[in-house]
Amino acid sequence: MRNATAIALWTAWAAWAQTANPVAGDPASVEVGRGIFRIYCSPCHGIRGEGGKGPSLLQGTLHTGGSDAELYQAIAAGIPGTEMPGFGGALTADGVWRVVAFLRSVNQPGTPFIPGDRVEGERLFWTKGGCGQCHRVGTRGGRFGPELSRIGRARTLQHLRESIENPGRDVAAGFATVSVVTRDGRRIVGIERGRDNFSVRLLDAQEQYHSFLKEDVQSIQPETRSLMPSYRNVFTAKELDDLLAYLASLTAAAPGR
Ligand code: HEC
Ligand code: HEC
The missing domain is CATH 1.10.760.10 (Cytochrome c-like domain)
Structure with missing residues (x-):
């Protein structure tokens, strides 16, 4: 048991410390990487990496940095403070490297053309x-x-x-609109900024906070429209x-x- 843990740790460290992708350019690994990408990444990055809610990974410099090791790091650990989650738990080190190999096979470096001033x-x-x-x-x-x-x-x-x-x-995540109707019939629409068992907090478009005790509230309804x-x-x-x-x-x- 202890041994298994030690080996797992060592493997993780070895993958971490490795700077070159062990499966770089290997066609079979690229295909496996493509399959993993479809399952885990396509919801945000598009089925071919063309982008959707998340950025395109096809064109331009991958901002994470030039090296395979940095890409590995971004995929395994995520990008802190952004919506990019880490996959170190869901994927093995091998799996992450295969995804890196896939991304390299489809990415065309260079700056994409953006019209406009x-x-x-x-x-x-x-x-x-x-x-x-x-x-x-x-x-x-x-x-x-x-x-x-x-x-x-x-x-x-x-x-x-x-x-x-x-x-x-x-x-956008964290900016869901809700409307609160109070027991005395007032209706306030805003962005939900916290809710617990006893209270709910809203920020309205005038950047005013409203705090309600649940007992004073008739209903709390999610709204599908954006306040933008x-x-x-x-x-x-x-x-x-x-x-x-x-x-x-x-x-x-x-x-x-
Ligand atoms: C929940 C949505 C989501 C999922 C799922 C997701 N990503 Fe991301 N990813 C993002 C977002 C958003 C960013 C941009 C983060 C930022 O820089 O602000 C990003 C950034 C990245 C970047 C950095 C892009 C750059 O220009 O350097 C890479 C590489 C990446 N993702 C790869 C992956 C891979 C591979 C997977 C699947 C294993 C994956 N992502 C799954 C949302 C997601
Ligand atoms: C009255 C306030 C308000 C104004 C004015 C406003 N926005 Fe927004 N915007 C929001 C809110 C609230 C959200 C989050 C809800 C959503 O995603 O629809 C948002 C979301 C966004 C997003 C998506 C952000 C993300 O993380 O996905 C972009 C991009 C954006 N706005 C750009 C703009 C631009 C450009 C303008 C001016 C042309 C503008 N907004 C004017 C309130 C506003």
Whole structure:
């Protein structure tokens, strides 16, 4: 038993310390990696790695760093402070290396072409768009919506476009809308910021917190719509491209690193 633990630890350490992928370029391993990817990764990264809710892993530099070891680390341990979970528990070291081999086989290094003018997009973000009222970038902006300092890494262009035109379609994790009706008939809509056996807390669009004791509440209903307004038809096609170019350029380091 002790031995088995020691061996497991050693294997984990060996995989950790290894800098080169032992199965790099091996066609059979790439295929196994593709299968693992479909099961564990495609819900966020798309069936071929083209991206969806999470970033595309096909095009451009993998921001995690140049080396296979860094990719291994990101997949095994996750990226702290982001939605990227760790798979060290679900996959063996071998499995992770095969996924790395698969990613290498489909990734084309180089910077993807992004139409639009980043500087103009930044201006729109803080002026016409009013995005900064609800979103923080770096140290500036509001706190009602998710911080966007890293959004260019976390989302594909397609998903960003959708977030702007159709925010209700896929509400960001941790930003679920709820409506609370109190016993005296008031209805308050906001983002849920905590609930326990006795109370519930909401943040409304004016960034005001509301705290309710459960005994004072008639109902708590989840809402499917987002509290972000839709910007469909607000921007010209060119303005939207500019805005997307700005968002794509927001690639701050992960908070946990
Ligand atoms: C729950 C959704 C989700 C799942 C499942 C998921 N990822 Fe991720 N992944 C993300 C998100 C979101 C990011 C971007 C994190 C960030 O940098 O803000 C990411 C980032 C990454 C990165 C870094 C990309 C870069 O540019 O460096 C790699 C590599 C990666 N994921 C691989 C995988 C692999 C392989 C799997 C399956 C074993 C997987 N992911 C499963 C959501 C997910
Ligand atoms: C009234 C506040 C408000 C304004 C103004 C606003 N947003 Fe949002 N935004 C939110 C909220 C709340 C969410 C989280 C719910 C959701 O995902 O729909 C969100 C989500 C997002 C997301 C998805 C974030 C993620 O982590 O997936 C993006 C991207 C985004 N907003 C961009 C913008 C841009 C660009 C503008 C300006 C054109 C803008 N927002 C204006 C409140 C706002």
